[in-house]
Amino acid sequence: xxxxxxxxxxxxxHRLFRSDFTDKxxxxxxxxxxxxxxxxxNYELFVTVKGEVNPETGFLINLKELSLLINKxxxxxxxxxxxxxxxxxxxxxxASTEVLSIAIWEQLDxxxxxxxxxxxxxxxxESENNFVEYYG
Amino acid sequence: xxxxxxxxxxxxxHRLFRSDFTDKxxxxxxxxxxxxxxxxxNYELFVTVKGEVNPETGFLINLKELSLLINKxxxxxxxxxxxxxxxxxxxxxxASTEVLSIAIWEQLDxxxxxxxxxxxxxxxxESENNFVEYYG
Amino acid sequence: xxxxxxxxxxxxxHRLFRSDFTDKxxxxxxxxxxxxxxxxxNYELFVTVKGEVNPETGFLINLKELSLLINKxxxxxxxxxxxxxxxxxxxxxxASTEVLSIAIWEQLDxxxxxxxxxxxxxxxxESENNFVEYYG
Amino acid sequence: xxxxxxxxxxxxxHRLFRSDFTDKxxxxxxxxxxxxxxxxxNYELFVTVKGEVNPETGFLINLKELSLLINKxxxxxxxxxxxxxxxxxxxxxxASTEVLSIAIWEQLDxxxxxxxxxxxxxxxxESENNFVEYYG
Amino acid sequence: xxxxxxxxxxxxxHRLFRSDFTDKxxxxxxxxxxxxxxxxxNYELFVTVKGEVNPETGFLINLKELSLLINKxxxxxxxxxxxxxxxxxxxxxxASTEVLSIAIWEQLDxxxxxxxxxxxxxxxxESENNFVEYYG
Amino acid sequence: xxxxxxxxxxxxxHRLFRSDFTDKxxxxxxxxxxxxxxxxxNYELFVTVKGEVNPETGFLINLKELSLLINKxxxxxxxxxxxxxxxxxxxxxxASTEVLSIAIWEQLDxxxxxxxxxxxxxxxxESENNFVEYYG
Numbered sequence: 001x002x003x004x005x006x007x008x009x010x011x012x013x014h015r016l017f018r019s020d021f022t023d024k025x026x027x028x029x030x031x032x033x034x035x036x037x038x039x040x041x042n043y044e045l046f047v048t049v050k051g052e053v054n055p056e057t058g059f060l061i062n063l064k065e066l067s068l069l070i071n072k073x074x075x076x077x078x079x080x081x082x083x084x085x086x087x088x089x090x091x092x093x094x095a096s097t098e099v100l101s102i103a104i105w106e107q108l109d110x111x112x113x114x115x116x117x118x119x120x121x122x123x124x125x126e127s128e129n130n131f132v133e134y135y136g
Numbered sequence: 137x138x139x140x141x142x143x144x145x146x147x148x149x150h151r152l153f154r155s156d157f158t159d160k161x162x163x164x165x166x167x168x169x170x171x172x173x174x175x176x177x178n179y180e181l182f183v184t185v186k187g188e189v190n191p192e193t194g195f196l197i198n199l200k201e202l203s204l205l206i207n208k209x210x211x212x213x214x215x216x217x218x219x220x221x222x223x224x225x226x227x228x229x230x231a232s233t234e235v236l237s238i239a240i241w242e243q244l245d246x247x248x249x250x251x252x253x254x255x256x257x258x259x260x261x262e263s264e265n266n267f268v269e270y271y272g
Numbered sequence: 273x274x275x276x277x278x279x280x281x282x283x284x285x286h287r288l289f290r291s292d293f294t295d296k297x298x299x300x301x302x303x304x305x306x307x308x309x310x311x312x313x314n315y316e317l318f319v320t321v322k323g324e325v326n327p328e329t330g331f332l333i334n335l336k337e338l339s340l341l342i343n344k345x346x347x348x349x350x351x352x353x354x355x356x357x358x359x360x361x362x363x364x365x366x367a368s369t370e371v372l373s374i375a376i377w378e379q380l381d382x383x384x385x386x387x388x389x390x391x392x393x394x395x396x397x398e399s400e401n402n403f404v405e406y407y408g
Numbered sequence: 409x410x411x412x413x414x415x416x417x418x419x420x421x422h423r424l425f426r427s428d429f430t431d432k433x434x435x436x437x438x439x440x441x442x443x444x445x446x447x448x449x450n451y452e453l454f455v456t457v458k459g460e461v462n463p464e465t466g467f468l469i470n471l472k473e474l475s476l477l478i479n480k481x482x483x484x485x486x487x488x489x490x491x492x493x494x495x496x497x498x499x500x501x502x503a504s505t506e507v508l509s510i511a512i513w514e515q516l517d518x519x520x521x522x523x524x525x526x527x528x529x530x531x532x533x534e535s536e537n538n539f540v541e542y543y544g
Numbered sequence: 545x546x547x548x549x550x551x552x553x554x555x556x557x558h559r560l561f562r563s564d565f566t567d568k569x570x571x572x573x574x575x576x577x578x579x580x581x582x583x584x585x586n587y588e589l590f591v592t593v594k595g596e597v598n599p600e601t602g603f604l605i606n607l608k609e610l611s612l613l614i615n616k617x618x619x620x621x622x623x624x625x626x627x628x629x630x631x632x633x634x635x636x637x638x639a640s641t642e643v644l645s646i647a648i649w650e651q652l653d654x655x656x657x658x659x660x661x662x663x664x665x666x667x668x669x670e671s672e673n674n675f676v677e678y679y680g
Numbered sequence: 681x682x683x684x685x686x687x688x689x690x691x692x693x694h695r696l697f698r699s700d701f702t703d704k705x706x707x708x709x710x711x712x713x714x715x716x717x718x719x720x721x722n723y724e725l726f727v728t729v730k731g732e733v734n735p736e737t738g739f740l741i742n743l744k745e746l747s748l749l750i751n752k753x754x755x756x757x758x759x760x761x762x763x764x765x766x767x768x769x770x771x772x773x774x775a776s777t778e779v780l781s782i783a784i785w786e787q788l789d790x791x792x793x794x795x796x797x798x799x800x801x802x803x804x805x806e807s808e809n810n811f812v813e814y815y816g
Contacts, residue, residue, distance in 0.1 A: 001543070002506050002509065002510070002540060002541070002542050003540065003541040003542070003543075004505075004506065004538075004539075004540050004541075005538070005539050005540075005541070006537060006538060007536065007537040007538075008537075009263075009264075011175050011176060011177055011263065012175055012176060013149040013173070013174040013175050013176040014176075016330070018330075029329065031336065032215070032216035033216060035216050035217060035218070035222075037149070037217065037218035037221050037222055038149040038174050038176065038218055039147050039148055039149050039176055039215075039216040039217060039218070040147060040148060040149040040150075040174065040175055040176005040177055041147055041176055041177070041178050042177050042178040042263055042264075048541075053504075053506045053507065053510070057437065057502075058424070058426075058501075058502030058503075058504045058506065058507050059504055059506060060506055063538055064439065067537075079168070079175075080168035080169060080171050080175040081171060081173065081175060082171070082173035082174055082175070085173050086171075086173055093330075094329075094330030095330075096325075096330040096331055097276075098274050098276065098325045098330065098331060098332055099325065099330050101274065102274070102325070127145075127147065127178055128145075128178075128279065129278060129279040129280075129339075130276070130277070130278060130279075130335055131276070131277050132274060132275065132276050132277075133274070133275040133276075133277070133320075134274050134275070135273070135275075137815070138778050138781065138782070138812060138813070138814050139812065139813040139814070139815075140777075140778065140810075140811075140812050140813075141810070141811050141812075141813070142809060142810060143808065143809040143810075144809075152602070154602075165601065167608065184813075189776075189778045189779065189782070193709065193774075194696070194698075194773075194774030194775075194776045194778065194779050195776055195778060196778055199810055200711065203809075229602075230601075230602030231602075232597075232602040232603055233548075234546050234548065234597045234602065234603060234604055235597065235602050237546065238546070238597070264551065265550060265551040265552075265611075266548070266549070266550060266551075266607055267548075267549050268546060268547065268548050268549075269546070269547040269548075269549070269592075270546050270547070271545070271547075281807075281808075283719050283720060283721055283807065284719055284720060285693040285717070285718040285719050285720040286720075288466070290466075301465065303472065304759070304760035305760060307760050307761060307762070307766075309693070309761065309762035309765050309766055310693040310718050310720065310762055311691050311692055311693050311720055311759075311760040311761060311762070312691060312692060312693040312694075312718065312719055312720005312721055313691055313720055313721070313722050314721050314722040314807055314808075351712070351719075352712035352713060352715050352719040353715060353717065353719060354715070354717035354718055354719070357717050358715075358717055365466075366465075366466030367466075368461075368466040368467055369412075370410050370412065370461045370466065370467060370468055371461065371466050373410065374410070374461070399689075399691065399722055400415065400689075400722075401414060401415040401416075401475075402412075402413070402414060402415075402471055403412075403413050404410060404411065404412050404413075405410070405411040405412075405413070405456075406410050406411070407409070407411075417671075417672075419583050419584060419585055419671065420583055420584060421557040421581070421582040421583050421584040422584075440623070440624035441624060443624050443625060443626070443630075445557070445625065445626035445629050445630055446557040446582050446584065446626055447555050447556055447557050447584055447623075447624040447625060447626070448555060448556060448557040448558075448582065448583055448584005448585055449555055449584055449585070449586050450585050450586040450671055450672075487576070487583075488576035488577060488579050488583040489579060489581065489583060490579070490581035490582055490583070493581050494579075494581055535553075535555065535586055536553075536586075560738070562738075573737065575744065637738075638737075638738030639738075640733075640738040640739055641684075642682050642684065642733045642738065642739060642740055643733065643738050645682065646682070646733070672687065673686060673687040673688075673747075674684070674685070674686060674687075674743055675684075675685050676682060676683065676684050676685075677682070677683040677684075677685070677728075678682050678683070679681070679683075
């Protein structure tokens with residue numbers, strides 16, 4: 001069993017808030033992350049897949065194909081976008097790094113299988129000091 | 137003459153657009169950076185000051201004071217904010233990294249003098265691949 | 273189950289030595305790391321906690337609170353200090369990165385529980401080339 | 409149980425190809441990574457070992473010794489070399505990061521035991537965007 | 545006057561040698577960098593251009609265009625290639641980082657002018673410990 | 681004219697204080713950096729030299745020789761040492777990054793000339809947020 005990781009990046013705006021809260025309540029619970037005029041991040045996404053090395057190719061997976069997949073299914077939908085307003089797989093969801101990591105996992109899981117590997121981990125950096133890991 | 141640099145960081149939303157353009161025109165000129173729903177970045181700001189080492193303290197400047205200054209004059213006004221809508225020193229300005237670097241210089245210049253040093257460079261990273269330097 | 277990591281940093285002096293060894297013995301076993309006049313490091317500390325995402329907040333844990341906790345329980349006691357002489361939770365212990373990681377775990381474990389999460393990993397970099405991980 | 413990691417680096421040339429393929433076939437399957445005139449990388453190697461902290465030394469393992477071991481068994485054989493042509497432990501093997509990680513594991517495994525620890529993970533970066541982990 | 549920098553990357557094989565030297569002489573002068581079977585690097589290229597901010601666009605230069613230019617004129621010709629054998633703008637030249645930086649400058653200089661800016665610096669990292677800067 | 685930079689690293693303990701101050705006065709002026717029991721850093725040192733590319737070698741300078749020089753003249757004297765107590769070229773000097781950068785310049789200047797290049801800049805990082813540059 002071997003584990004391969006591909007890094008991709010996206011820049012997006014977001015806001016932490018609950019629609020059943022007033023702006024004042026959101027501000028008390030989520031602080032400046034709840035700014036109604038949004039803020040944003042350079043997100044770094046590490047996608048790790050696992051499986052056996054294919055004796056035919058010497059690869060577990062073609063990393064070019066994994067990169068194309070992540071770009072098609074995730075990056076094109078979220079890069080230079082507003083996570084709360086414009087990203088189909090985040091519709092109706094809370095825009096925290098935790099929830100976003102789980103949503104990215106759900107978007108990728110089946111597609112990774114179709115490449116002949118298994119999704120192992122989605123690791124998402126919101127900043128150099130904060131990151132989330134989700135293993136399904 | 138010695139040069140000292142302090143790094144600070146802020147996360148903000150922005151959008152590249154001209155109010156005298158339609159959304160369609162803005163999109164043609166500025167591409168996905170003109171998304172009307174905003175996007176955002178983790179900005180990295182490097183402020184370099186220069187001067188003589190103070191023989192009394194062995195310092196050019198107390199870096200704690202420089203950090204406090206940058207936080208008071210820049211970071212508190214822009215961190216977790218929308219650069220186009222909420223930052224007083226960017227009011228009416230185009231929200232590019234170039235223009236933002238110049239505006240940060242103008243905010244800092246006099247204050248650095250009052251600390252006994254001279255502002256030398258404002259270096260601003262928008263991403264790991266893009267940055268701007270302004271020397272006044 | 274989701275994993276969240278917060279990075280904090282501290283600068284400290286230390287020395288590798290055993291009080292039942294002579295300086296000569298310490299030097300033979302621990303090399304230049306045993307310099308009686310101390311040396312020091314910029315330590316990077318990654319604290320990973322795990323748990324379920326709280327459906328109320330969309331968070332596992334408020335990272336601001338985790339950061340405050342790490343600062344109160346660890347950073348304020350060790351930053352700009354001598355690990356061998358001044359850090360209460362290292363009293364009488366060998367000042368290696370291994371032992372320090374375990375001591376940091378012991379300091380944090382109960383406090384993380386009180387935030388509603390579980391401590392998963394303490395990862396401590398002594399330099400860009402050397403780091404230790406402890407999982408309890 | 410504690411985990412310690414040592415980072416080492418090497419620069420090497422390689423090419424992805426199968427000797428039973430024509431250059432045209434290799435190019436179709438492996439793309440520009442199959443360039444017959446070679447290309448190369450700055451590889452970053454992270455070797456993680458695990459075990460109990462030795463109560464005598466306060467160490468799991470002397471990192472200097474681990475570094476010397478990795479240099480003797482891996483770096484001296486592969487640094488500034490052609491992985492396909494000159495590295496004894498890659499003879500007859502496909503020069504992918506996956507296969508290279510497994511080969512490095514096999515080279516190190518017994519030697520790490522002789523230092524009193526157990527090999528836990530070989531992590532190999534081919535670029536800032538791609539890396540492989542192997543756990544035996 | 546403002547300075548903007550774009551980072552691009554390429555992976556390539558090379559060898560330091562003079563054709564009028566024997567392999568033994570090359571080895572004596574250039575050490576392991578002269579390995580006849582090549583070695584390689586992940587090069588990081590920082591291209592800095594300077595000029596006035598265009599009041600029409602708020603840009604000095606469209607960084608997308610600068611990136612496309614660097615890719616067309618440099619990266620496509622050198623990425624996953626052998627610098628000594630396959631790169632037209634290095635034909636007959638010594639494949640050191642110094643000479644390569646100057647050659648990249650010469651390739652870019654006129655093209656940057658046609659984008660309405662002036663080339664200021666080519667900075668080329670061969671490794672995390674070594675880099676070259678050329679200002680024309 | 682071309683500029684080449686070599687990075688080296690050292691770990692050291694230090695303390696900011698003036699011997700004509702009481703501990704209380706030192707503490708008021710220099711804060712926690714004046715801890716009488718010392719603290720320390722992983723310093724990163726970037727030495728930049730300049731000159732013409734030697735047409736004979738294609739080099740400005742052999743970076744191996746520059747690295748050996750920096751190690752002999754600086755690193756061996758300061759790595760794993762106490763800057764205030766044990767470093768000959770800092771004897772009687774204030775142990776700030778500013779003063780240390782100037783002292784490193786003075787140690788290196790003549791030696792760099794003897795390698796056939798000219799010292800251009802000493803850049804010294806005390807932490808990821810603070811660094812000093814000295815150009816003579």
